[in-house]
Amino acid sequence: xxxxxxxxxxxxxxxxxxxxxxxxxxxxxxxxxxxxxxxxxxxxxxxxxxxxxxxxxxxxxxxxxxxxxxxxxxxxxxxxxxxxxxxxxxxxxxxxxxxxxxxxxxxxxxxxxxxxxxxxxxxxxxxxxxxxxxxxxxxxxxxxxxxxxx
Numbered sequence: 001x002x003x004x005x006x007x008x009x010x011x012x013x014x015x016x017x018x019x020x021x022x023x024x025x026x027x028x029x030x031x032x033x034x035x036x037x038x039x040x041x042x043x044x045x046x047x048x049x050x051x052x053x054x055x056x057x058x059x060x061x062x063x064x065x066x067x068x069x070x071x072x073x074x075x076x077x078x079x080x081x082x083x084x085x086x087x088x089x090x091x092x093x094x095x096x097x098x099x100x101x102x103x104x105x106x107x108x109x110x111x112x113x114x115x116x117x118x119x120x121x122x123x124x125x126x127x128x129x130x131x132x133x134x135x136x137x138x139x140x141x142x143x144x145x146x147x148x149x150x
Contacts, residue, residue, distance in 0.1 A: 024144065025061035026087035026100050026115075033061040034115075035103040039081045040070035042106060042113050058082070081113065085140050089117035091125040093136035098143075109133065 025033050033039070038050040050064020054071040057063070058078050065071040074081050083101060085093040092099035101115025105122050108114075109129065116122035125132050 024086040024088075025059045026083075027061045031060070031062050033058075033063050034083060034087055036064050037103045038066040038070055039063060039083060039113065040073050041066055042108065043081065047103065047106065059086075080111075083113045083115050085114075085136060087115055089121055090114040090136055091116050091121035091132065093140055094125060094132035096135075096139045 027033050028035065034050075036050050037047050041048045048066045050066055052064060054065040054068055055062055056065070056071055056075055056078075058074075059082075063074060065074060083106075084090060085101075087101045087103075089099040089101045099117045099121075102117050103115055105116045105119055106113060107116075107122070107126075114125075114133075116125055
């Protein structure tokens with residue numbers, strides 16, 4: 001494929017792509033991460049919607065929290081609560097691509113929050129959980145490095 005054709009294809013994909021937000025955090029059009037869910041609440045086992053009165057900006061995305069205490073916990077150690085792969089689909093990351101994560105399809109594994117885009121994607125991801133996490137971690141590190149593989 002010629003360079004000009006490749007660039008045209010990439011430009012078209014960029015225009016059609018959903019909002020990834022600055023810093024690679026998956027967001028809605030309003031730059032809200034995790035579909036407005038309180039990411040700290042996942043670690044209590046029952047995720048709840050965040051409240052705009054308790055908001056923080058991190059990596060160019062707006063995170064909402066149900067309580068001031070959850071906001072404070074996130075602010076103190078955001079890395080503990082951030083969804084892996086910027087909240088993108090864990091199965092897609094294992095396949096070396098980005099897809100928006102669905103905050104209703106989630107799982108905590110080894111103290112880390114993962115989203116998948118659908119129950120079907122989650123089932124594929126769970127079929128080789130350790131292997132898929134290893135592949136996604138490797139791809140995400142490469143993706144975050146800013147290097148391009150074309």
